[in-house]
Amino acid sequence: MILRKNVTSLTASEKSAYVKALLELKKRGEYDKYVHWHHHIMIPTVLPHEPRDANYRNGAHRGPAFLPWHREFLMQLEQELRTIDKTIAIPYWDWTADAANTDPTKVPAIWGDDFMGGNGLASDEWRVQTGPFAYKNGGWPVPSYPDDDLPGPGLKRQFGNIPTIRNLPTQADLTLALAEIFYDTPPYDRSPFTVGFRNRLEGWVTQRGDSRVSTGGSQLHNRVHLWVGGNMMPMTSPDDPVFFLHHCFVDKVWADWQAQQMTDNPEAAPTLRAGKARATWPQPGRPTQTVEADHPGGSRHFRFGLQLRTTAIPARAFAHGFRNSGGRKRTRTDPNQPPTFTICG
Ligand SMILES: [Cu+2]
Numbered sequence: 155m156i157l158r159k160n161v162t163s164l165t166a167s168e169k170s171a172y173v174k175a176l177l178e179l180k181k182r183g184e185y186d187k188y189v190h191w192h193h194h195i196m197i198p199t200v201l202p203h204e205p206r207d208a209n210y211r212n213g214a215h216r217g218p219a220f221l222p223w224h225r226e227f228l229m230q231l232e233q234e235l236r237t238i239d240k241t242i243a244i245p246y247w248d249w250t251a252d253a254a255n256t257d258p259t260k261v262p263a264i265w266g267d268d269f270m271g272g273n274g275l276a277s278d279e280w281r282v283q284t285g286p287f288a289y290k291n292g293g294w295p296v297p298s299y300p301d302d303d304l305p306g307p308g309l310k311r312q313f314g315n316i317p318t319i320r321n322l323p324t325q326a327d328l329t330l331a332l333a334e335i336f337y338d339t340p341p342y343d344r345s346p347f348t349v350g351f352r353n354r355l356e357g358w359v360t361q362r363g364d365s366r367v368s369t370g371g372s373q374l375h376n377r378v379h380l381w382v383g384g385n386m387m388p389m390t391s392p393d394d395p396v397f398f399l400h401h402c403f404v405d406k407v408w409a410d411w412q413a414q415q416m417t418d419n420p421e422a423a424p425t426l427r428a429g430k431a432r433a434t435w436p437q438p439g440r441p442t443q444t445v446e447a448d449h450p451g452g453s454r455h456f457r458f459g460l461q462l463r464t465t466a467i468p469a470r471a472f473a474h475g476f477r478n479s480g481g482r483k484r485t486r487t488d489p490n491q492p493p494t495f496t497i498c499g
Contacts, residue, residue: 156232158402161245162263169269172245173286175238176395177293188231193389195223204341216344218337220356221408224401231398246402249378253322259313270396274311280384281308287395294395302388309394312383318371319380323357326368331355332411335419351411355404375404 159168179185195213198206211217214224228244235242252258259265265272271285287294289308296309304310314320331354338350345353346363353359357376361367372380378400379386385393392398415422 156236156243158243158406159245161247161269161399162251164245164263164269166268168241168245171239171241172235173269175235175242177286178238179235180294184234188227189390189392192227192392196389211343215356216358217342218352220352221405225405225408228398228401228405244398244402246406247396247399248403249322249381249400250325250328253324258322264396264399270399271309272311273313274309274384279304279306279308280310280312281306282311282384296385296393299385299388299390302390304385304388310384311386311394314381315383316371316380319377321369322381323374323377324368327373328407330359330364330366331374331407332414334411335422351408355407355411375400 164172176185192214196208196215197212198208199211199213199217199219200206204210209216213219214227232242232244235244247264249258252261252264255261259273262269264270265285267285269285271282271287273282274280275283281289283290285291287309289296294309296307298305298307331351334349334351334354336350338352339348341348343353344356344358346358346360348358348363355374357373359367360373361370367373369377371377379391382394382396382400385391386397386400
């Protein structure tokens with residue numbers, strides 16, 4: 155059984171084991187394929203009448219595949235980390251708890267020197283200065299992305315720097331997502347008016363689409379990418395290891411929603427086939443849930459030709475033409491407006 159814990163309940167040795175396994179994977183040259191893979195999936199994944207635009211919908215974002223794709227993505231990294239240390243499970247970062255904190259930029263459970271390290275430094279191109287992933291410590295090489303306003307190498311963060319995204323997503327706004335009844339609804343896009351759990355949790359339902367939303371700007375998943383800033387902004391966001399802690403919470407929220415659906419809406423809830431179960435989120439008294447079992451045969455929502463089961467792509471496939479393979483080149487006109495394409499979502 156793989157049990158994923160809240161970062162706040164990790165012991166010092168669990169933290170150090172997780173960091174050590176990540177550094178080892180990086181050293182072996184095996185971590186960066188996750189970065190490339192997340193970037194490579196940003197290709198238009200659309201119906202014939204829709205714009206062939208990765209900004210409209212791509213293989214892992216802005217549509218129904220968002221949650222299952224990232225669930226599989228996490229499981230693959232987790233399995234690989236477990237070949238290094240079989241005690242590893244990806245921990246999750248509950249950012250709603252930190253939204254209520256007076257200074258979410260300094261919570262040691264997540265940003266401590268023994269774990270993810272802290273904020274970037276303005277005078278050093280926003281490079282992270284502390285912790286195992288700091289550029290100056292040499293164990294976590296990250297390339298430069300001049301087209302994404304990240305001109306020099308090294309891991310960068312810029313906490314709460316965007317004027318509309320000063321705070322992390324609140325519990326109240328997450329509750330709105332958990333109250334959704336449908337997973338996704340037509341036209342399965344990223345409009346603020348598209349109803350459904352996926353679109354809410356991904357973060358596209360803003361105050362424009364729902365006046366009950368309590369904070370301005372991008373929401374939930376997208377908001378966290380924008381709040382962390384730096385390398386969490388472009389399509390290569392898994393460069394920052396906090397990506398997986400963030401998405402681990404997104405995955406947990408989905409699992410919580412699925413469990414709630416089994417109680418509230420059993421007709422629409424997935425049929426679980428025990429034989430195929432893979433451990434993701436243990437539910438006391440319930441079979442564990444799996445990507446395959448959740449969507450047997452592909453429901454209507456999953457008939458886009460979106461790949462549910464994905465195969466790791468060898469890193470060498472990206473030796474050429476890696477950058478900007480995903481879609482239109484971004485042009486930013488107003489520096490106060492968050493870019494719409496370069497966030498992972
Ligand atoms: Cu993301």
